[in-house]
Amino acid sequence: MPNIGLINTVADIGLLAMLAATAVLMMRSQSPLTITILSGIYSLIMCTLFVVLDAVDVAFTEAAVGVGIASILILCVIKHKDEPNLQSAWPSGLSICLGLGVGVLAVLGTADMAMYGDPLAPVHQHLAPRFLGQSPQETGIPNVVTSVLASYRGYDTLGEVVVIFTAGIAVLLLLAGETRADGSGQHKVLTFPAGHSELIANPVLKMVLSRIIPIVILFALYVQFHGDYGPGGGFQAGVIFGAGLITYGLLCGPGKLPGLISEKGVITGMALGVLLYGAVGVSALICGGDFLDYSVLSDSQTAGQHLGIFLIELGVGMTVASTMVSLFISFNRDWG
Amino acid sequence: MMTLIGGGLLCIGACVVLSGAVGLLRLPDFFCRLHGAGVIDTLGAGLVILAMLFLSGSIIIAFKVVMIGVLLFILSPVTSHALARAALQSGLTVRADRTENRQTTGRD
Numbered sequence: 547m548p549n550i551g552l553i554n555t556v557a558d559i560g561l562l563a564m565l566a567a568t569a570v571l572m573m574r575s576q577s578p579l580t581i582t583i584l585s586g587i588y589s590l591i592m593c594t595l596f597v598v599l600d601a602v603d604v605a606f607t608e609a610a611v612g613v614g615i616a617s618i619l620i621l622c623v624i625k626h627k628d629e630p631n632l633q634s635a636w637p638s639g640l641s642i643c644l645g646l647g648v649g650v651l652a653v654l655g656t657a658d659m660a661m662y663g664d665p666l667a668p669v670h671q672h673l674a675p676r677f678l679g680q681s682p683q684e685t686g687i688p689n690v691v692t693s694v695l696a697s698y699r700g701y702d703t704l705g706e707v708v709v710i711f712t713a714g715i716a717v718l719l720l721l722a723g724e725t726r727a728d729g730s731g732q733h734k735v736l737t738f739p740a741g742h743s744e745l746i747a748n749p750v751l752k753m754v755l756s757r758i759i760p761i762v763i764l765f766a767l768y769v770q771f772h773g774d775y776g777p778g779g780g781f782q783a784g785v786i787f788g789a790g791l792i793t794y795g796l797l798c799g800p801g802k803l804p805g806l807i808s809e810k811g812v813i814t815g816m817a818l819g820v821l822l823y824g825a826v827g828v829s830a831l832i833c834g835g836d837f838l839d840y841s842v843l844s845d846s847q848t849a850g851q852h853l854g855i856f857l858i859e860l861g862v863g864m865t866v867a868s869t870m871v872s873l874f875i876s877f878n879r880d881w882g
Numbered sequence: 883m884m885t886l887i888g889g890g891l892l893c894i895g896a897c898v899v900l901s902g903a904v905g906l907l908r909l910p911d912f913f914c915r916l917h918g919a920g921v922i923d924t925l926g927a928g929l930v931i932l933a934m935l936f937l938s939g940s941i942i943i944a945f946k947v948v949m950i951g952v953l954l955f956i957l958s959p960v961t962s963h964a965l966a967r968a969a970l971q972s973g974l975t976v977r978a979d980r981t982e983n984r985q986t987t988g989r990d
Contacts, residue, residue, distance in 0.1 A: 748967060750960060750964070751960065755960075758956070758957070
């Protein structure tokens with residue numbers, strides 16, 4: 547293909563301009579609803595930029611979380627709370643100075659950064675040659691991103707899963723506290739206001755989405771189990787799975803979701819994923835290796851790596867998907 | 883030959899998307915604007931997908947493009963429908979002509 551670099555540059559400039567325009571519109575807008583929709587659009591443009599940068603797995607996550615789940619959660623809040631009165635005044639002199647100052651510092655900081663795609667950049671000199679050169683032999687997995695994420699940097703990923711778990715628990719605790727203070731039952735699920743139940747009763751949506759959601763779930767499983775070979779893995783699969791279930795919740799009312807997956811089951815899933823990850827690490831210890839050193843888990847090194855990476859990706863997927871669904875369920879409880 | 887057909891379809895698709903965008907900005911009320919958006923979603927995206935099909939060059943990519951096309955073909959009209967229905971139910975009126983506002987109900 548001729549001039550692919552030029553096309554990429556034009557696409558980058560156009561997308562970044564749209565990104566900036568969306569950000570300015572978000573600052574100037576007064577209605578929380580508009581801001582939510584605009585932030586969804588912002589995420590969608592980011593998602594396209596990630597595809598241009600060849601980071602398809604990041605784009606998956608951005609599309610599912612940024613465009614889908616985050617927008618839905620914020621819309622749930624807007625639906626249940628009185629619309630706050632946002633005033634859009636021009637910022638004061640101090641905040642303009644502060645913002646510009648930080649912006650100038652950030653731009654100056656980029657002056658020391660290596661050019662995008664520069665093979666001589668320090669980050670590409672240190673460990674990257676080893677990952678790129680050795681990982682197919684050491685782990686037997688063609689997708690270097692997966693082997694770096696799950697094997698070489700297993701500690702980091704364990705930390706990320708724990709962060710997601712902790713954040714989910716924190717949100718659940720905050721919302722549960724509010725429910726109890728209200729005195730109403732903890733498992734009370736909100737019935738939607740009249741306008742919303744009309745959406746639920748929409749036969750066209752119901753007919754089409756009930757056929758699309760299984761495909762979304764199937765795609766999530768594909769992303770989960772094909773992560774060794776193509777872009778994807780536990781995080782991406784988890785959010786896609788969660789987004790599919792949340793769509794079902796929107797379609798049939800969040801009250802139907804606890805019938806499909808109990809709230810307790812979802813919270814157990816959050817904990818089980820982290821536990822599975824940790825258990826793989828500990829069993830590596832028991833088998834005589836280091837913590838999270840999967841090579842000792844099976845007869846050969848690559849088989850052990852395969853097994854370990856498969857299991858920890860499964861743990862990541864479980865935690866992420868359960869966290870997303872439990873957030874949706876708890877956001878739709880009756881807050882009083 | 884494939885490149886030529888693909889490029890031609892891409893150009894027509896771009897024109898359709900552009901006209902849809904102009905319609906989205908210029909048409910008088912919500913439902914007319916929705917028509918503009920619908921044109922982009924269905925005909926515009928459809929033509930671009932068809933162009934991609936001609937430009938893809940390999941069976942695997944062509945299959946993926948077809949899958950995207952099928953999803954778009956199903957989902958785009960549904961989104962337009964859901965938007966229009968939501969607008970009707972939240973009490974937006976359909977303008978029959980420039981002078982008269984006609985109140986319609988959600989169900990026919």
